[in-house]
Amino acid sequence: MADSTASVTNPSTTAMRELDPTARPRAVRKPRGILVPLWLGYVFLYLPILIVVVMSFNDSENLFVWRGFSLRWYPELFTDEAIMQGLVNTLVVATGATAIATVLGTLLAYGIAHYTRGGLIRAFAIAPAILPDLLLGIGLLTLFSLLTVTLGLHSVIIAHGVFATAFVTAIVLARMANLDPSLEEASRDLGAGPVRTFVRVTLPQLAPGIVAGALLAFTLSIDEFVIAFFTTAPTQPTLPIVIYSMVRFGVTPEVNALASLLLLVSIVTVIAAQRLTRLTGTPK
Amino acid sequence: MPTTRRVAAAAAGTIALAFALSSCASGGGGAEELDPNADLSEQTLTVSIWADYSPEDLAERFEEATGVKTTIVNHTTNEDIVAKLTASADPGIDVAFVSGQYAQALGEQGILAKLDKSLIPNEKNLYPEALELAYDEGNVYSEPYAWGTTGLCYRPDLTGFDPTSWNDLLNPKPELVGKTTMLSTDRWLSMPALKAEGHSINTTDDAELEDAKAQLLETKPTLLAYDDTTFYSKLVSGEAAMVEAWDGWCNYGIAEDPSIKFVVPEEGADLWVDTMTVLESSKNKEAAMAFINYILDPEVQTWVAENILYKVPNKAAMDALDPALIESYPTLGITVDELMQQETIVDLGEDSLKYVDLNAEVLATN
Amino acid sequence: MTETLQRPAPAARAGRVRLGLAPAPFLAPGMIYLIVFMAVPVGLLAFYTFFERGRFGGIVFEFTLDNWVKLFEPLYLGVILQSIALAGIVTLLALLIGYPMAYAIAGLSPKWRTVALVAVVLPFWTNFLIRTYAWILLLNNAGWVNQWLQGLGITDAPISMLYTPQAIVVGLLYMYLPLMVLPLYASLQQLDPSLREAATNLGATPWRAFRTVTFPLSLPGALTGCIFVFVPAMSNFVIPELIGGGKTIMIGNLVRDQFFEARDWPFGATLALLLTIFLVLVIVVQSAVSRRLTEGPRRG
Numbered sequence: 001m002a003d004s005t006a007s008v009t010n011p012s013t014t015a016m017r018e019l020d021p022t023a024r025p026r027a028v029r030k031p032r033g034i035l036v037p038l039w040l041g042y043v044f045l046y047l048p049i050l051i052v053v054v055m056s057f058n059d060s061e062n063l064f065v066w067r068g069f070s071l072r073w074y075p076e077l078f079t080d081e082a083i084m085q086g087l088v089n090t091l092v093v094a095t096g097a098t099a100i101a102t103v104l105g106t107l108l109a110y111g112i113a114h115y116t117r118g119g120l121i122r123a124f125a126i127a128p129a130i131l132p133d134l135l136l137g138i139g140l141l142t143l144f145s146l147l148t149v150t151l152g153l154h155s156v157i158i159a160h161g162v163f164a165t166a167f168v169t170a171i172v173l174a175r176m177a178n179l180d181p182s183l184e185e186a187s188r189d190l191g192a193g194p195v196r197t198f199v200r201v202t203l204p205q206l207a208p209g210i211v212a213g214a215l216l217a218f219t220l221s222i223d224e225f226v227i228a229f230f231t232t233a234p235t236q237p238t239l240p241i242v243i244y245s246m247v248r249f250g251v252t253p254e255v256n257a258l259a260s261l262l263l264l265v266s267i268v269t270v271i272a273a274q275r276l277t278r279l280t281g282t283p284k
Numbered sequence: 285m286p287t288t289r290r291v292a293a294a295a296a297g298t299i300a301l302a303f304a305l306s307s308c309a310s311g312g313g314g315a316e317e318l319d320p321n322a323d324l325s326e327q328t329l330t331v332s333i334w335a336d337y338s339p340e341d342l343a344e345r346f347e348e349a350t351g352v353k354t355t356i357v358n359h360t361t362n363e364d365i366v367a368k369l370t371a372s373a374d375p376g377i378d379v380a381f382v383s384g385q386y387a388q389a390l391g392e393q394g395i396l397a398k399l400d401k402s403l404i405p406n407e408k409n410l411y412p413e414a415l416e417l418a419y420d421e422g423n424v425y426s427e428p429y430a431w432g433t434t435g436l437c438y439r440p441d442l443t444g445f446d447p448t449s450w451n452d453l454l455n456p457k458p459e460l461v462g463k464t465t466m467l468s469t470d471r472w473l474s475m476p477a478l479k480a481e482g483h484s485i486n487t488t489d490d491a492e493l494e495d496a497k498a499q500l501l502e503t504k505p506t507l508l509a510y511d512d513t514t515f516y517s518k519l520v521s522g523e524a525a526m527v528e529a530w531d532g533w534c535n536y537g538i539a540e541d542p543s544i545k546f547v548v549p550e551e552g553a554d555l556w557v558d559t560m561t562v563l564e565s566s567k568n569k570e571a572a573m574a575f576i577n578y579i580l581d582p583e584v585q586t587w588v589a590e591n592i593l594y595k596v597p598n599k600a601a602m603d604a605l606d607p608a609l610i611e612s613y614p615t616l617g618i619t620v621d622e623l624m625q626q627e628t629i630v631d632l633g634e635d636s637l638k639y640v641d642l643n644a645e646v647l648a649t650n
Numbered sequence: 651m652t653e654t655l656q657r658p659a660p661a662a663r664a665g666r667v668r669l670g671l672a673p674a675p676f677l678a679p680g681m682i683y684l685i686v687f688m689a690v691p692v693g694l695l696a697f698y699t700f701f702e703r704g705r706f707g708g709i710v711f712e713f714t715l716d717n718w719v720k721l722f723e724p725l726y727l728g729v730i731l732q733s734i735a736l737a738g739i740v741t742l743l744a745l746l747i748g749y750p751m752a753y754a755i756a757g758l759s760p761k762w763r764t765v766a767l768v769a770v771v772l773p774f775w776t777n778f779l780i781r782t783y784a785w786i787l788l789l790n791n792a793g794w795v796n797q798w799l800q801g802l803g804i805t806d807a808p809i810s811m812l813y814t815p816q817a818i819v820v821g822l823l824y825m826y827l828p829l830m831v832l833p834l835y836a837s838l839q840q841l842d843p844s845l846r847e848a849a850t851n852l853g854a855t856p857w858r859a860f861r862t863v864t865f866p867l868s869l870p871g872a873l874t875g876c877i878f879v880f881v882p883a884m885s886n887f888v889i890p891e892l893i894g895g896g897k898t899i900m901i902g903n904l905v906r907d908q909f910f911e912a913r914d915w916p917f918g919a920t921l922a923l924l925l926t927i928f929l930v931l932v933i934v935v936q937s938a939v940s941r942r943l944t945e946g947p948r949r950g
Contacts, residue, residue, distance in 0.1 A: 034757060037750035038766065044747070045773045045827065048784030051794060055787065064521065064792045082358075104680040111676025125680060128688050132885040132929060134905055135922045139691025142698065142915065145371045145708065152376065162687045165680060223777055225888065230909070234368045235330050235357045235376045243779045245360060247892060249335050250514040251783060259780040266775040270768060363911045370706040370913075393706065462810055468896055469911075509813040509895025523791045523812075637705065644912045648725055650732050650898055 049263065056256035063251060073257035080254060086242035092153055093228070093238055094221035097160035101217045104161070105168025106210050110202065112169070113176040122173070129166035136162060137230030144231065151233040159231040160221045167220060168213035175209025215273055318400045318570050325351030327571035332357050332365055333381040337430075337558075339591035346578055352571040361469045361512060362386050369395060369563070378566040379575055381429060384419035384557040385471070388631040391425035397562045398424055403573035406580035411620050414597035417557055418628040426559035427576050430532065430594040433555055433618065433626050434472060435548040437516065437534035439541070442525035450480035450549045453528060454503045461506045463525040465518060468510035471554070471629050473643050474500065476528060479551040485627050488635040493642055500646045510647070519544055530556070531615040532594030538613055539593070546615050548626070555626040557597070589616070595623075692926075695919040707913040717920040726904070730924070733900040736815065737884040740822040741830075744879045745872060747823075748830035752871075753864075755831070756838040767835060774828045782892050785821050786812060789893070813895030821889040829878035837871025838864070870940040877936050881929050901925050 056074075060067035077083060112122050128136060140159045144151060183205065187197040203210075225240040232238060237245070246255050331343075335358040339345075343354040359365035362383050369375050369390065382390065390396050401407060407415075407427065420426045436447050443460065447453065454476055456464055467473060471485060477496035478485050487493065508524050516537030518524040529537075534546040560579065562572040578584055582600035589596045589605060593613055596602060610617040632639070699717050701709040720726060755766045773781065788795050789811040796808040811817055841864060849859040887902030899907075901921060908918025 034750075034754045037747070038754040041747060041751040041827070041831075042769060044824070045770065048781060048788055048824065049773055049776065051787050052780065052784045063787055064790065064794070064797070100683070104683055107676045108680035111673050111680075115673035115677065121677065121681070124689075125684060128684065130881075130933065131688070131692075132881070132922070132926055134885045134887070134902055135692065135695070135926050136688065138905065138909055138915075138918060138922055139695050140687065141371060141909065142694050142919070143687075143691040146694065148372070150374045150376060151368070151372045158687055162684065165683065169680070219775065223775075225779060233372070233376050234332055234359055234365065235355070237357075240777060240779055243777060243783075244888070245335060245358065247779055247783045247786075248360060248513050250517045251786075255780070255783065259776065259784075262780065263776045267772060270772060270775060274764075274768065363913075367707060367910045367913065370708075389706075504897065507895075507897065508810075509897060511895070521790070521792045634705065640912045640914075644907060644914075645725055647896065647907065648729050648899055648904060650728055 052256050053260045053263065055253065056260040058253060058256075061253060063253065063256075073253045074261075077254050077257045077261070082237075082242050083239070083254070083258060086237055086239035089153055089236050090222055090239040093156045093160055094218050096153075096157035097164045097221045098214050098218045100157070100161035101164030101168045102210060102214045105165045105213055105217075106172050106206065108165065108169045109172035109176055109209075110198075110206075113173060125169045126166050128163040129170060133163070133224075133226040137227040140227070141230040151231060153232070153236050155231045155233075156228050156236075156238065159227045160224060163224075163227070164217035164221055167216050168210070171213035171216060172206060172209045175206055175212075179205055212273075215269075219269070318403060318573065320403060320570075322570040324571050324574055327568040328353040328355070329378050329568055329571045329575055330355045330357060330376055331379040331381070331575065332359050332377045334359060334361075334558075337381070337592055337594075339588060342588075345584075346575060349578060350571070350574055352568075352574065354575070363470060366390065374565045375563070377563055378568050378572045380561050380563060381558055382426075382561060383470075383629070384417060384426065384428075384559055385629045385631040387426035387559045387561050388419040389633075389636070390561065391420065392631075392633075395564055396425040397564045397566065397569055397572075399427065399562065399576070400569070400573050403570065404577045404580065406577045406582075409580055409582050409585075409598050409600045411597050411599045413620055413624055414557075417555075419557070419630045420559070426561045427580060428557045428597040429560050429579060430588070430592065431555065431557040431597050431623065432531040432595050432615070433548055433623060434467070434475060434528065434530050434553045435534075435546055436526055437519060437529035437537060437544060437546050438526035439519055439522075439544055441543060442522065446545070447526060447547060448550050450476040450551050452549075453526060454480055454499055456506050456526075460525055462508050463523075464507055465509050465511040465515045465524050465527040466503070466507055467512050467515075467528050467530075468643070468647060469512045470643070471639055472512075472528070473510075473646060474639060475554055476549075477503075479549070479553060482551065485554055486630055486632060488632055488638060490638070493638055497642055497646060500642075501649055504646065504649065516540075516544075531618065532592065535593035535613045535615060542612070548618075553626050555623050555628045557628070696923060698916045699920040699923060701916050703914045703916050705913070707909070707915050709916055714916075717917045720917060721920060721924060726921075729899060729904055730901055732898070733884055733902075734928075736818060736822070736900060737880050740819055740826065740883045741876050741880045743819070743823050744827050744830040745876060748827055748834055748875060749868075749872065752831045752834035752838050755835050756841075763839070767832075770828050770831045778825060779888065779892075781825065782821055782889055785817070785824065785893055789817055789820075812893060813897060815894070815898045818890050818894045818898060818900075821893045822883045822886060825886070825889065826879040826883055829882075830875035833871045833874040833878060834868065835871075837868045837874075841867050866943075869943050873936050873940045873943070877933055880932065884929065885925055 055063060055066075057069050057071065058066055059070035059072070108125050112125060136159065140155070140162075143149075144155055149155060179202075184197055184201055187201045188194070192200065223240065224238075225244060228238045229241060229244070232241065243255065243258070246252065329346075329352050331354065333356060338356065343356045346352065347354050357377070359368070365380055365382060366386055366389075369377070369380060370393075387396065404427065407423065410428065414428050414431070415421075415423055417423075417428070436450075436453060438447060440446060442463065453464055453466070466476070474493070474496045475485050477499040478487060478492070480499065481492070481495055483489075483492040483496070508518065511518060511527065515524065515527040515529055516533055517540075519527055519537045520540045529546070531546055531548075534544065537544045538546075560576045562569060562576070566572055579588065580598060582598060582604060585596045585598040585601035586604045589601060590609060593616065595616055595618065605616065698709050700713055700715065702712045702714050702716070704710050721730070751770070755763055755770070758766055787793055790796070791808040791810060791812070793812070795811065796805075799805045799809070800807075845863050845867075849863050850856065854862065884900070885902045885905075887900065887906045890896075890898060890900045890903050902925075905918050905921045905925070908914045908921065912918075
């Protein structure tokens with residue numbers, strides 16, 4: 001969670017929402033030189049990634065010497081059992097944690113928005129997004145150990161469910177703030193029962209927020225290392241843990257290929273999510 | 285830390301609560317009757333071993349030989365696997381590879397099952413010396429998998445001389461500053477300093493440990509890095525000129541750069557043994573014993589040695605080793621007698637914490 | 651029903667409508683989950699800090715305050731202060747680099763703004779271990795930066811860059827820079843361009859307009875960005891380990907090592923709690939300051 005903690009809390013989600021290009025009027029024109037730091041920033045952000053991608057096509061075993069173009073690391077990647085097993089484990093964990101978080105987070109957000117006065121419950125529900133991942137990791141390890149729970153993917157799912165719930169709650173809450181409660185009231189006035197109102201009126205309105213929350217939960221879980229590191233069994237490493245031990249044990253060029261593929265998946269996902277929020281996100 | 289402690293009755297010694305619960309639940313290390321005729325093909329086996337420390341197709345071969353569905357998982361260090369083994373009542377592992385001193389500690393704490401020797405007839409292939417090692421005399425809880433010593437692995441072209449003493453590492457010449465690495469795991473961090481000053485590597489004397497700590501702190505700024513896993517590739521790439529290394533792992537460097545050499549410093553070093561143990565919580569003990577027995581088969585262990593380039597404590601297996609291999613990797617030629625002159629690392633019980641603290645303090649000092 | 655009549659803005663009042671459903675079914679499942687798997691573990695850690703360690707992890711039920719006292723040993727105090735210093739430097743650098751970036755993005759046309767922002771966020775969605783490892787490829791003695799430097803004739807021998815505190819700073823900065831740019835951008839783009847235009851029209855130089863109008867209004871975003879960078883940077887243990895060569899450690903490494911190497915759970919728990927208390931305090935101060943910042947000008 002370390003590097004993901006923050007991506008959720010308000011300002012950044014606001015930023016993401018503001019990605020909608022139609023949302024703001026045109027800005028004032030600025031001097032040219034203003035773009036120089038931006039370009040330098042991009043060089044800093046993309047140089048390391050570029051190196052990894054380029055080296056994934058390197059024929060040499062040596063990571064510091066370019067010997068010629070080759071695609072050989074890609075097929076080798078798919079025959080690497082540890083990586084493939086790690087990938088499966090990660091997907092299982094992310095799916096489980098997302099399922100837990102989507103249900104619990106949506107209910108929580110709705111309950112908080114409708115029934116709580118103070119910010120205490122809200123703060124409690126969002127706390128896991130802000131707490132250091134380290135604390136959550138060792139806390140859960142301690143708890144599981146005390147209860148002599150066998151560690152495995154289930155314990156990682158539970159652990160990831162905690163912070164994922166917080167993120168879903170935060171996003172659905174943000175969505176709730178933009179809802180027009182008169183729709184719910186109208187539904188009630190027209191004689192629909194509370195459950196019916198929730199299912200037929202509220203949920204559809206919340207859907208974009210729920211989908212966005214679930215997507216975020218899923219992505220964060222896939223990339224999460226620290227909490228998984230503390231709560232998984234040695235027999236069931238998630239992909240980040242596999243990568244961690246590969247990096248520790250001396251990197252093979254396969255890691256470059258893996259990184260490039262993951263980057264590709266991220267780009268496709270980001271663009272897809274972008275399209276998705278543009279399609280469903282702004283109900284105006 | 286105060287030394288007076290009341291010890292929970294359920295927990296023998298100083299075991300943690302979690303640990304106490306787990307060992308109670310599993311019945312605590314007593315020998316149970318194993319069925320020599322158990323149908324192995326109905327058992328499954330999970331083996332945890334250091335990464336890159338077994339031939340890649342070991343699981344497949346064992347499965348072929350016995351019908352046991354086998355999964356091999358990896359751990360990084362002894363600490364890593366021990367933390368996992370003790371944090372959970374049933375870590376889901378049947379056979380764990382740990383160094384001798386850990387086999388001793390885990391055995392004493394009831395985490396390991398006593399080996400059923402009737403299922404491990406291949407024990408007879410071991411060197412007699414390998415049956416009376418200090419950490420587990422008579423191989424009650426563990427059978428040795430590979431053994432060796434620790435020394436300096438170096439590139440003569442970069443060092444410009446052949447090191448002979450731990451001091452060449454601990455107090456490096458100016459031109460080697462920033463070009464050396466040391467092991468930081470467990471007892472191997474303090475070993476060079478203790479040996480350099482003529483102390484036992486199993487010392488529990490506070491003054492001697494203080495000595496070692498002072499030396500290690502002095503050495504720390506001269507290091508390129510602490511490295512337990514990739515030191516040999518740092519040699520190959522030329523980042524480092526000399527590293528503290530386990531003999532077998534130096535061979536991985538030699539494989540890529542034959543000019544790399546290994547030396548056991550004149551002050552002596554340790555005899556370490558990496559062992560195979562069976563978890564008391566395992567529900568597949570017959571298969572676990574069969575796995576150990578399979579490894580101790582001379583042909584299999586020769587094949588292991590050729591793959592991982594470590595010496596194995598199996599006489600028949602070593603005798604069958606291709607001489608050309610020993611020529612390329614001289615550390616494989618270190619004899620049993622030479623090994624036996626080194627000091628065996630043993631678990632120190634409560635005093636082990638002194639080493640744990642020493643490591644923590646040296647590594648935490650910025 | 652009076653509520654319906656006097657409802658001001660939907661967003662502000664959304665919370666107060668009663669639908670006739672009991673709150674328990676909504677709040678209970680999530681609350682129970684979070685209590686059991688967040689509050690209890692944290693409480694358990696707090697409890698453990700007052701006991702002695704067991705030899706293989708866990709605790710021995712022998713009350714002690716030693717763990718808290720131990721925090722003040724120079725050794726550990728040094729690591730804690732060093733972590734604060736490193737995370738602080740990273741935060742400052744992120745602000746210095748991130749601010750011009752966010753400022754430039756906010757000034758782009760809406761279409762390019764989206765692209766530029768996505769480009770900032772994108773590296774963030776690649777696995778962070780791989781991003782860290784990329785720096786090993788770059789900074790290594792045999793690595794690419796050294797090869798380029800030597801190839802261009804700028805240096806003749808490799809410069810040691812990896813396994814230094816500076817390398818840790820670069821790694822952390824790289825990791826968390828996007829988290830600085832995002833909130834900064836969010837606050838900069840909310841600024842009404844007409845304000846700046848007004849200032850310029852009234853004769854202010856661009857620099858003066860920036861200093862008196864833009865900068866003060868972007869401070870809350872800057873503060874949020876600082877928190878977003880400082881908090882995770884402070885507890886990261888992977889970067890110091892992988893690109894610090896284990897020679898410079900931070901509080902996160904200390905915690906991890908207490909659990910996995912030293913097996914001193916009580917002390918590890920104490921360190922983790924200290925870290926959390928410290929970070930919560932930082933966040934509380936930050937939100938107090940930024941509340942004052944946002945409320946101040948409007949009231950005045």
